[in-house]
Amino acid sequence: MTKTKKIPQRKCIACGKLYDKKDLLRIVNNKELGIVIDETGKLNGRGAYICKDKACLEDVKKNNKLNRVFKQKIDDKLYEEIEAYEIK
Numbered sequence: 131m132t133k134t135k136k137i138p139q140r141k142c143i144a145c146g147k148l149y150d151k152k153d154l155l156r157i158v159n160n161k162e163l164g165i166v167i168d169e170t171g172k173l174n175g176r177g178a179y180i181c182k183d184k185a186c187l188e189d190v191k192k193n194n195k196l197n198r199v200f201k202q203k204i205d206d207k208l209y210e211e212i213e214a215y216e217i218k
Contacts, residue, residue, distance in 0.1 A: 137150050137151070137152075138150070138151040139151065140154055140179040141179065142154060142179055142180055142181040142186055143178050143179060143180060143190060143195050143196075143199060144180060144181070144183075144185075144186035144187070144189040144190045144195060145181060145183070145185075145186050145189070147181065149179075149181055151171065151179075152171070153181070153182070154179040154180060154181055154182070155167065155179065155180045155181075155182055155212065155215060156168040156171050156177050156178070156179055157177065157178045157179075157180065157196060157208075157212070158173045158174075158175045158176065158177045158178075159175045159176045159177075159200045160173050160174060160175040161174070161175060165196070165200060165202075165204060165205075165208060166208075167208075167211055167212065167215070176199075176200065178195075178196060178199045178200070180212070182215070187212060187213060191209050196208070196209075
C-alpha cells in the first residue's frame, strides 16, 4: 500500500471555496514585516488566502475583507501589490 501525500487545502476569503494551498495567494500579518504578500507560504503570523481570480480580488478590495480578517485598516498599496500579481 503506497502512501499518498495529503495536499493542504485552504479556503479563499472571497468566494469561500477550498483550493490547494499552493494555488492561492497568501497574505500574512507578520509581527516584524506587517501585512505583506507571503510568496513562500512559510512566514509566521496570521494568514489569509485569496484565489488568483480577478473577481475574488475585486470582492476582497470592495468589501474590505482583509480589514476584517486582520482587524485593522489595510493600506491601498497592498491591494495594488496584490493586483500586480499573476491574477487570471
